[in-house]
Amino acid sequence: MVTAQGFWSLIKRPALLLFAMLVASLALASLAISPAHADETNTDKYDYIFSGNVKYNDEPLEGVQLLVDGNGYSAEVVTDEKGHWEVGVPEKAKYNITLVESTLPKGVIVAPDEEGRITISEKGATVEAEFGLTKDKSVNFFLGEGVRKVTPFIDRLMGSIMNGLNFGLMLALASIGLSLIYGTTGIAIFSHAEMVTLGAVGAFFFSVFLGWPIWIGIPLALILSAAAGYTQDMAIWRPLRKRGLSIVQLMIVSIGFSLALRYLFQFFIGGGTTLLPTNPDTTSKLNILGPIHLSIVDMVSMAISIVVLAAVAFWLLYTRTGKATRAINDNESLSAASGIDVDKVVRLVWVLGSVLAGLSGVLWAYFRPGIKWDMGWQLLLLIFAAVVLGGLGTAFGALVGSIIIGLLVELTPLWLSADIKYVGALVVLIVVLLFRPQGLLGKKERVG
Amino acid sequence: MDFLGILSQTASWILRPETIAYALATMGLAVHFGYGGLLNFGQAGFMLIGGYGYAISILSLGWPWWAGILVGIGASIIFAFILGLPTLRLRADYLAIATIALAEALRLIVQSTMLDDVTNSADGLGGYHEGFRSANPFPPGTYGFGPWTYNEAELWIRVFGLILLGLAIWGVWALMRSPWGRVLRGIREDEDAVRALGKNVFAYKMQSLIIGGILGTLGGVVLVLPSAVVPQVYLPSLTFFLWTILLLGGAATIWGPVLGTVIFWIVYSFLGLFLPEMVNAGWIPGVTPSQMGVVRFILVGVALMLIVIFRPQGILGDKRELSFNARK
Amino acid sequence: MPASSNETKSKIATGPNAPGVPKTDPIIIADNVTRHFGGLMAVDVEHLEIQRGIITALIGPNGAGKTTLFNLLSGFDSPNSGKWSFDGTALAGIPSFKVSQMGQVRTFQLTKALSMLSVLENMKLGAKGQSGERLWSSILPWTWRKQDDEIEAKAMDLLARFKLDTKADDFAASLSGGQRKLLEMARALMSDPSLIMLDEPMAGVNPALTESLLEHIVDLKKHGMSVLFVEHDMQMVSHIADWVVVMAEGKVVAEGPPSAVMKDPAVIDAYLGSHQGTDLGVVTGRIDLPDLSKSKGSK
Missing domain, CATH: 3.40.50.300 (P-loop containing nucleotide triphosphate hydrolases)
Structure with missing residues (x-):
C-alpha cells in the first residue's frame, strides 16, 4: 500500500484524458463505417452493379434499406421515391443482398419463396445474388402482408438476462476456486482453466467414451477433478513452495502447466467440438413466466450452481476449516502462528477449487454447448476479470464479479456484434484496475 | 524417413523472418521482465499492433511502408500507456492479468466483423507488399547456399529484419549499461528502495513498458513482411512461447533472447517435422500424425515449467542476477 | 545531569x-x-x-x-x-x-x-540529478560519462568511510545484515x-x-x-x-x-x-x- 497514491494523483488527469481519447477514437471509427444514404452506392466506382425496385402492391416504397456484402466488401443503400436502388460492387462474384425488414412499412414483410433462396434473419431477408453474362444484375424481393417474426426486445432482453445469470453462476464456480487458491497461496494460477476443461472432458470420457449414464459420469468427473487438485498440490505446488520458488515463478510454472495440459487434451480428444449426451426434451426452451424461457437443463444447471455456491458460502462462514481458510487469506503467518495447519488448508482449497472448476466445466459444456480442448482457456480471462472485479482473493467478491461479468457477456450481443461479447468483460477489467483496483469487495490495503 | 530433408528444413529456421521476429519480441520482454521486473503477458498484443498497424496504414491509408512501421510504433506507445497507467502502480500480478486481457481483447476486436472494412475480420490482411519490395536494394537473383538459399525478396526481408535486430541489441545493451538501466534494474530488485532514493519509479516502468512494447511491435512488423497478417497468430500462446524463449536464453542478458529464439525454433521445427514422420515410419503405433504434431506444444509447456523450476536464470544468465523476486 | x-x-x-x-x-x-x-x-x-x-x-x-x-x-x-x-x-x-x-x-x-546490483551500483543509484538516468541521454554515454565518474569517486569515498570499499564490486546480496544496513545508510548519503x-x-x-x-x-x-x-x-x-x-x-x-x-x-x-x-x-x-x-x- 505504500506504493504512491501520490503518483496516482499525478497521472489521474493524463489517464482520464487517454481514456477519453480512446473512447473518442472508437466513436470516430464507428462513424467512419456508417453508410452514406443514397439510392446509388458506389455505382461510379465499380463496373458491376446490382439494382432493383422495391414495390408493394405496385406502389414504390421509399427509404427501404438494403445491405450488400461479400468478398470482403460491404455497402448499404436506401431506395429513392421510385423505390429504386443501385449498388456497385468490385468483383464479378457472389454477394449477399439483405433487405432490412424493419425499414418496411408496418405489416409488410418479404414473402418467402418456394425455392427457399431467401433466408430470414433478425436483420432481414437475405438472398445470394450472382452476375450472369452482363455487368448488371437486378435483384427483387416479393413483398407480402404479414407479421415479422422478430422476437420483441423485451423477450430477447429477458432471455439474455437469464442466460447471463446462468453463465455468471457457472463462472462463479470456477472463479471462487481460483480466488480461494489465490487467497491462500498468492498465486494467480493459470492452469485453473484446464481444471474447467478437465471436468467436461471427464464427463465426456465416462458418459460418451465409456457410454455410462450421465448421472454416473458427472459425479465420476468431479471425483477425477478432486483427484487432480489433490495430486497437483502434492506433486507440484507444495514441493515448489517448499523449494522457495517466488510467486512469479510459480505463476509462470502454472502457465507452462496450463499449456502442457491443454495440448494434452487436444492430443486425446482432438481439435473439434463434441457434445455431451442430451435429450431434446431437456434442452428445448419452455415458457416459464411471461418473457422468460428456460430449458430443463438451464434450470437444473442454475439450481446446481446456486446450491453449490450456497454450500461453499456456508462452509466459508460457519465451519472450522472454512474460517481457517479465510484466516489464511487475511494473514498467513499469523494463522500459522495461531495453530492453523496451513498446508492442510491449502490442500483442501486445491481439492475444493478443482472440483468447483470441474463442475463449472460440466455445466458450461451444456451451456456452450460442447466440449473442446481449449474451452477452459476461453473462460480463464473471464474468470480473471470476474475475480479482479470482485476483489482478487475475496471469495464473495468472485461471486459478485462473476454474475456481473456473466450478464455483461450475454447482454453485449443485444447491441453489439456477438463476436466481441468477451471484449466488454476485458475492458471492465482495465477500468476496474484504473479506478478501484481492490475490486468491489476487496480491502484497499491488499493491492499495494 | 527423409532425415536429411528434415535436418535441412530445420537448419533453415536459424534464419527465417519468424526467427528474427521472435528474437525482437523477446528482446522486448527482456526489457520488461529481465531488466525491469514487469510481468508483461501481452507481448502478442504488441506484435499484433505491429502487424496490423503496418498493413492497415498501407492498405487503408495508402501510406508508404516505412510510415506503416512508424504507425505501428505510435500505436504501441498508446497501448503501453493504456496498459501501464492502471497497473504499474499495483502489484506485479495485476499487470500480468491486465496485459494478457488487453492483448486478447485487441485480438477479438480485430477479428470481429464490426471492423471488417479495415481488418477483414478473421481472414486477416494481405497484399501490402509492393512498397517494401520496391525498396529492395538487391538485384534479382539467387543468394546463399544449402538450406539458406534465398531469392532477392526473401534476402531483403532477412537483411532488413537483421538490421532491426542489430539495432535492438545495440539499443538494449546501451540502455542497460547506462545509469538509466541501473535505475531500472534497481526497480526490479525493490521499487520502494529506488523510490526512496528520489527516482520516479512509475516513469521508469512506463518507459520500460514502452521500449519493450516497441521491440514487440517491430517483431510484429517483421513477422508480417513475408506473407500476411493472420489474427489467429496473436493468441496468448504466442506470448508464452516468447516467455519460454526468454527464460531459456536468460532473461537479464543481451544475447539470451537471440540464443533462446534460435534454439527454440530449431527444436520446435525439428519436432514438428520429426514427430509425424516417426508415426509415418510406424515407430509409434496407435497414434495419428496430427496427434503427434500436438506433442511439441505439450513439450513447450513442460519445458517452460522445467526451466522456471530448475534453471530460472536461463542458459546465459548469472544465477545471482535473477529476475524473479521473492517479494513480488 | x-x-x-x-x-x-x-x-x-x-x-x-x-x-x-x-x-x-x-x-x-x-x-x-x-x-x-x-x-x-x-x-x-x-x-x-x-x-x-x-x-x-x-x-x-x-x-x-x-x-x-x-x-x-x-x-x-x-x-x-x-x-x-x-x-x-x-x-x-x-x-x-x-x-x-x-x-x-x-x-x-x-x-x-538491491541484492543483484553490485555495492558500487547501489551507491551510484543514490546520487541525485544524474543526466544518464534520463532515457534519451542514457544511450549517449559521452553526455553522462564525466558525471558518472565523479559520482563513482564520491561513492568510493563514502564506501571507504563505511569500510565497505573492498566490497565495491560484490553483489549486495553477499553482504552481511549489518553491512547491508551500512550500505543502505551510505547510499542514502549519496x-x-x-x-x-x-x-x-x-x-x-x-x-x-x-x-x-x-x-x-x-x-x-x-x-x-x-x-x-x-x-x-x-x-x-x-x-x-x-x-x-x-x-x-x-x-x-x-x-x-x-x-x-x-x-x-x-x-x-x-x-x-x-x-x-x-x-x-x-x-x-x-x-x-x-x-x-x-x-x-x-x-
Missing part, C-alpha cells in the same frame, strides 16, 4: 517538555495527522515538530505507529487527514520520490539493499540529504557492528544533517539522541531530552517497564547514562 544536555535542551524547544512543544528551528512540522487501517487508528498525531541539525529519536513499543508515521512523513503512505511539511513545503499529495529529491531520504526497517530518516537502523545487527553504526549516526550530525530515527531500544537511544519523541498507540505521549523522557512516568508506564535490556556501554561518551534503578524500583 551534565550541563551540556541542558544546553542542548534549551536550544531545541521553546517551551516545557510536553508532546507537541514547538522547536526553535523545525525541519518537519506535522499537524493533526491521522491514519487508520480499517477500524485501527495507527497514527493520530496532533502536533509534532522535528528540530533541524540534531539527532531525534522516535521511540515506542511495537505497534505504536512509528513506522506508519515514518511512511506518512516520507510520502510512502498518505494520511486520512492532516497537514505536514518538510523544510517549509507542504507535503500533502507529494509523491515519495519527490520528497526524497527535496532532501529527505529514508531507509527501511527491513533492509532494502544524495546529500538535509534530513535522513532511519527506520530501526540497529535492528538485526550484531553487537560489534552496532557500535560503529551508532558512531556513523552521530557522524551524520557532524556533517550538518538532521537525523530522525526509529528505535525501540531506549538504552541505545539515550547514547546518541539529542531529543526523544515517544509514541504509544498512535499518539505522541512524551518528548524531551533523553534523560528527561526516561523519567517521565507516562513513558515508563507505556514503554520502559518491559523493555530494559543490557547496556552496551557508553559509546560516544557525550551523555552519561541515566540512573535507571529508580524507574526499575517504581515498577
Whole structure:
C-alpha cells in the first residue's frame, strides 16, 4: 500500500484524458463505417452493379434499406421515391443482398419463396445474388402482408438476462476456486482453466467414451477433478513452495502447466467440438413466466450452481476449516502462528477449487454447448476479470464479479456484434484496475 | 524417413523472418521482465499492433511502408500507456492479468466483423507488399547456399529484419549499461528502495513498458513482411512461447533472447517435422500424425515449467542476477 | 545531569517538555495527522515538530505507529487527514520520490539493499540529478560519462568511510545484515540529504557492528544533517539522541531530552517497564547514562 497514491494523483488527469481519447477514437471509427444514404452506392466506382425496385402492391416504397456484402466488401443503400436502388460492387462474384425488414412499412414483410433462396434473419431477408453474362444484375424481393417474426426486445432482453445469470453462476464456480487458491497461496494460477476443461472432458470420457449414464459420469468427473487438485498440490505446488520458488515463478510454472495440459487434451480428444449426451426434451426452451424461457437443463444447471455456491458460502462462514481458510487469506503467518495447519488448508482449497472448476466445466459444456480442448482457456480471462472485479482473493467478491461479468457477456450481443461479447468483460477489467483496483469487495490495503 | 530433408528444413529456421521476429519480441520482454521486473503477458498484443498497424496504414491509408512501421510504433506507445497507467502502480500480478486481457481483447476486436472494412475480420490482411519490395536494394537473383538459399525478396526481408535486430541489441545493451538501466534494474530488485532514493519509479516502468512494447511491435512488423497478417497468430500462446524463449536464453542478458529464439525454433521445427514422420515410419503405433504434431506444444509447456523450476536464470544468465523476486 | 544536555535542551524547544512543544528551528512540522487501517487508528498525531541539525529519536513499543508515521512523513503512505511539511513545503499529495529529491531520504526497517546490483551500483543509484538516468541521454554515454565518474569517486569515498570499499564490486546480496544496513545508510548519503530518516537502523545487527553504526549516526550530525530515527531500544537511544519523541498507540505521549523522557512516568508506564535490556556501554561518551534503578524500583 505504500506504493504512491501520490503518483496516482499525478497521472489521474493524463489517464482520464487517454481514456477519453480512446473512447473518442472508437466513436470516430464507428462513424467512419456508417453508410452514406443514397439510392446509388458506389455505382461510379465499380463496373458491376446490382439494382432493383422495391414495390408493394405496385406502389414504390421509399427509404427501404438494403445491405450488400461479400468478398470482403460491404455497402448499404436506401431506395429513392421510385423505390429504386443501385449498388456497385468490385468483383464479378457472389454477394449477399439483405433487405432490412424493419425499414418496411408496418405489416409488410418479404414473402418467402418456394425455392427457399431467401433466408430470414433478425436483420432481414437475405438472398445470394450472382452476375450472369452482363455487368448488371437486378435483384427483387416479393413483398407480402404479414407479421415479422422478430422476437420483441423485451423477450430477447429477458432471455439474455437469464442466460447471463446462468453463465455468471457457472463462472462463479470456477472463479471462487481460483480466488480461494489465490487467497491462500498468492498465486494467480493459470492452469485453473484446464481444471474447467478437465471436468467436461471427464464427463465426456465416462458418459460418451465409456457410454455410462450421465448421472454416473458427472459425479465420476468431479471425483477425477478432486483427484487432480489433490495430486497437483502434492506433486507440484507444495514441493515448489517448499523449494522457495517466488510467486512469479510459480505463476509462470502454472502457465507452462496450463499449456502442457491443454495440448494434452487436444492430443486425446482432438481439435473439434463434441457434445455431451442430451435429450431434446431437456434442452428445448419452455415458457416459464411471461418473457422468460428456460430449458430443463438451464434450470437444473442454475439450481446446481446456486446450491453449490450456497454450500461453499456456508462452509466459508460457519465451519472450522472454512474460517481457517479465510484466516489464511487475511494473514498467513499469523494463522500459522495461531495453530492453523496451513498446508492442510491449502490442500483442501486445491481439492475444493478443482472440483468447483470441474463442475463449472460440466455445466458450461451444456451451456456452450460442447466440449473442446481449449474451452477452459476461453473462460480463464473471464474468470480473471470476474475475480479482479470482485476483489482478487475475496471469495464473495468472485461471486459478485462473476454474475456481473456473466450478464455483461450475454447482454453485449443485444447491441453489439456477438463476436466481441468477451471484449466488454476485458475492458471492465482495465477500468476496474484504473479506478478501484481492490475490486468491489476487496480491502484497499491488499493491492499495494 | 527423409532425415536429411528434415535436418535441412530445420537448419533453415536459424534464419527465417519468424526467427528474427521472435528474437525482437523477446528482446522486448527482456526489457520488461529481465531488466525491469514487469510481468508483461501481452507481448502478442504488441506484435499484433505491429502487424496490423503496418498493413492497415498501407492498405487503408495508402501510406508508404516505412510510415506503416512508424504507425505501428505510435500505436504501441498508446497501448503501453493504456496498459501501464492502471497497473504499474499495483502489484506485479495485476499487470500480468491486465496485459494478457488487453492483448486478447485487441485480438477479438480485430477479428470481429464490426471492423471488417479495415481488418477483414478473421481472414486477416494481405497484399501490402509492393512498397517494401520496391525498396529492395538487391538485384534479382539467387543468394546463399544449402538450406539458406534465398531469392532477392526473401534476402531483403532477412537483411532488413537483421538490421532491426542489430539495432535492438545495440539499443538494449546501451540502455542497460547506462545509469538509466541501473535505475531500472534497481526497480526490479525493490521499487520502494529506488523510490526512496528520489527516482520516479512509475516513469521508469512506463518507459520500460514502452521500449519493450516497441521491440514487440517491430517483431510484429517483421513477422508480417513475408506473407500476411493472420489474427489467429496473436493468441496468448504466442506470448508464452516468447516467455519460454526468454527464460531459456536468460532473461537479464543481451544475447539470451537471440540464443533462446534460435534454439527454440530449431527444436520446435525439428519436432514438428520429426514427430509425424516417426508415426509415418510406424515407430509409434496407435497414434495419428496430427496427434503427434500436438506433442511439441505439450513439450513447450513442460519445458517452460522445467526451466522456471530448475534453471530460472536461463542458459546465459548469472544465477545471482535473477529476475524473479521473492517479494513480488 | 551534565550541563551540556541542558544546553542542548534549551536550544531545541521553546517551551516545557510536553508532546507537541514547538522547536526553535523545525525541519518537519506535522499537524493533526491521522491514519487508520480499517477500524485501527495507527497514527493520530496532533502536533509534532522535528528540530533541524540534531539527532531525534522516535521511540515506542511495537505497534505504536512509528513506522506508519515514518511512511506518512516520507510520502510512502498518505494520511486520512492532516497537514505536514518538510523544510517549509507542504507535503500533502507529494509523491515519495519527490520528497526524497527535496532532501529527505529514508531507509527501511527491513533492509532494502538491491541484492543483484553490485555495492558500487547501489551507491551510484543514490546520487541525485544524474543526466544518464534520463532515457534519451542514457544511450549517449559521452553526455553522462564525466558525471558518472565523479559520482563513482564520491561513492568510493563514502564506501571507504563505511569500510565497505573492498566490497565495491560484490553483489549486495553477499553482504552481511549489518553491512547491508551500512550500505543502505551510505547510499542514502549519496544524495546529500538535509534530513535522513532511519527506520530501526540497529535492528538485526550484531553487537560489534552496532557500535560503529551508532558512531556513523552521530557522524551524520557532524556533517550538518538532521537525523530522525526509529528505535525501540531506549538504552541505545539515550547514547546518541539529542531529543526523544515517544509514541504509544498512535499518539505522541512524551518528548524531551533523553534523560528527561526516561523519567517521565507516562513513558515508563507505556514503554520502559518491559523493555530494559543490557547496556552496551557508553559509546560516544557525550551523555552519561541515566540512573535507571529508580524507574526499575517504581515498577
